[in-house]
Amino acid sequence: MSSPSPTRLAPEPARALAALTEARERTLALVAPLGAAELERVHSPLMSPLVWDLGHIAAFEDLWLVHRFAGQDMVRPDLAEVYDAFETPRAGRGDLPFLHTDDALDYLAMVRDRVAAATERLGTGDGLLHELVVRHEHQHNETMLQTLALARLEGYQPPDRVPTPAGGGGHTGLELVEVPGGRGSLGAGPEGFAYDNERPRHELELSPFRIGRTPITNGTWRHFAEGGGYERREWWTDEAWHWKEEYDITHPRNWTDGGREWRIGASEPIDPDKPVVHVSWFEADAFARAHGLRLPTEAEWERAATWDQETGTARRYPWGDEAPTRRHANLDQRAFGPARAGAYPQGTAASGSLGMLGDVWEWTASEFRGYPGFVARPYREYSEVFFGPDYRVLRGGSWATSARVATPTFRNWDFPARRQIFSGVRVAADA
Numbered sequence: 001m002s003s004p005s006p007t008r009l010a011p012e013p014a015r016a017l018a019a020l021t022e023a024r025e026r027t028l029a030l031v032a033p034l035g036a037a038e039l040e041r042v043h044s045p046l047m048s049p050l051v052w053d054l055g056h057i058a059a060f061e062d063l064w065l066v067h068r069f070a071g072q073d074m075v076r077p078d079l080a081e082v083y084d085a086f087e088t089p090r091a092g093r094g095d096l097p098f099l100h101t102d103d104a105l106d107y108l109a110m111v112r113d114r115v116a117a118a119t120e121r122l123g124t125g126d127g128l129l130h131e132l133v134v135r136h137e138h139q140h141n142e143t144m145l146q147t148l149a150l151a152r153l154e155g156y157q158p159p160d161r162v163p164t165p166a167g168g169g170g171h172t173g174l175e176l177v178e179v180p181g182g183r184g185s186l187g188a189g190p191e192g193f194a195y196d197n198e199r200p201r202h203e204l205e206l207s208p209f210r211i212g213r214t215p216i217t218n219g220t221w222r223h224f225a226e227g228g229g230y231e232r233r234e235w236w237t238d239e240a241w242h243w244k245e246e247y248d249i250t251h252p253r254n255w256t257d258g259g260r261e262w263r264i265g266a267s268e269p270i271d272p273d274k275p276v277v278h279v280s281w282f283e284a285d286a287f288a289r290a291h292g293l294r295l296p297t298e299a300e301w302e303r304a305a306t307w308d309q310e311t312g313t314a315r316r317y318p319w320g321d322e323a324p325t326r327r328h329a330n331l332d333q334r335a336f337g338p339a340r341a342g343a344y345p346q347g348t349a350a351s352g353s354l355g356m357l358g359d360v361w362e363w364t365a366s367e368f369r370g371y372p373g374f375v376a377r378p379y380r381e382y383s384e385v386f387f388g389p390d391y392r393v394l395r396g397g398s399w400a401t402s403a404r405v406a407t408p409t410f411r412n413w414d415f416p417a418r419r420q421i422f423s424g425v426r427v428a429a430d431a
């Protein structure tokens with residue numbers, strides 16, 4: 001692979017292998033409480049069976065590290081098509097001749113053995129492909145958690161669960177902070193790993209705006225729903241209204257009768273202080289309109305998350321340069337759900353906004369498009385084929401996103417009707 005990026009990570013092979021091992025331990029821990037029947041079942045037409053994710057993680061590593069990096073034949077070239085996410089949309093994956101549980105686990109282990117041997121022999125090159133593969137596995141862990149959330153598997157015991165902080169609460173999501181306008185930057189700089197769609201970093205001029213201090217909470221959303229939010233035609237675009245009517249949408253995806261909501265493995269009373277989750281872009285947009293507000297553009301979101309007005313530079317993370325820890329943000333899957341809004345004061349951005357990273361993905365107004373000067377890397381199907389008006393960008397990562405992945409420049413994208421992801425909303429307004 002030739003890389004257009006000047007980046008050279010050159011991490012020690014031991015560090016790369018430790019990162020791969022950590023991701024693998026997480027994958028195996030997530031599926032350990034499940035039997036083969038639960039792993040192989042299609043829990044939702046929106047999602048692959050969990051065992052497909054296992055085989056796909058192996059196939060991706062087989063292609064990028066065994067074949068492209070180490071120059072060896074793939075362990076299972078015959079499976080490349082079955083596990084090609086682009087060739088086979090999720091709705092069709094239940095019918096594919098994918099590996100059953102034991103074979104998928106064997107495939108994962110076989111590929112990893114080859115990768116470990118090749119990495120010890122060859123090093124990691126510029127480190128980019130190893131990093132791509134580590135992050136890919138972390139991202140599939142989040143996809144698997146979405147499947148587990150949709151499956152509503154009562155009694156699933158989340159592994160290594162860590163409680164969220166006792167603090168937070170008292171926010172609605174409708175309190176706005178002022179963000180000054182001016183010249184700033186958007187996107188990832190040339191150093192270190194970033195996905196192709198985050199580059200190149202470029203300058204742009206923004207008007208002053210206001211943005212939610214926190215994401216919108218369940219309590220605020222309940223107010224909206226009970227106040228006719230899903231019935232008032234004037235708050236919905238034509239397309240959104242049509243979707244809402246067709247699927248009879250009246251509340252977020254995980255809410256059930258009796259004021260309860262589904263979390264991973266259990267149904268719980270809705271906590272009014274936690275961010276609303278599992279709402280579509282259509283719902284987020286209607287909610288904002290109903291309040292005389294709008295969704296932030298991704299340039300506004302990134303500015304609110306990273307821009308330090310005093311120094312005139314973008315911070316690496318909302319709180320500064322320190323890598324994320326449990327004091328800063330609810331990331332890394334250990335909470336198995338969002339914390340109360342405002343629970344991480346040490347993660348406050350220079351703008352005064354809280355919880356920009358972790359808890360819930362935040363829908364933005366922006367369509368998914370390449371930045372000026374975009375170059376596809378390492379392959380067009382990673383992002384370029386999705387550019388256009390069909391997708392909207394989400395920012396900030398969720399509680400299920402790895403801290404390694406959830407940087408303030410990371411761009412996620414999905415259809416405006418989708419709400420199986422851990423998606424919430426932060427509102428904005430002109431100054």
Ligand SMILES: [Fe+2]
Nearest residue numbers: 056060085136
């Ligand atoms: Fe994938």
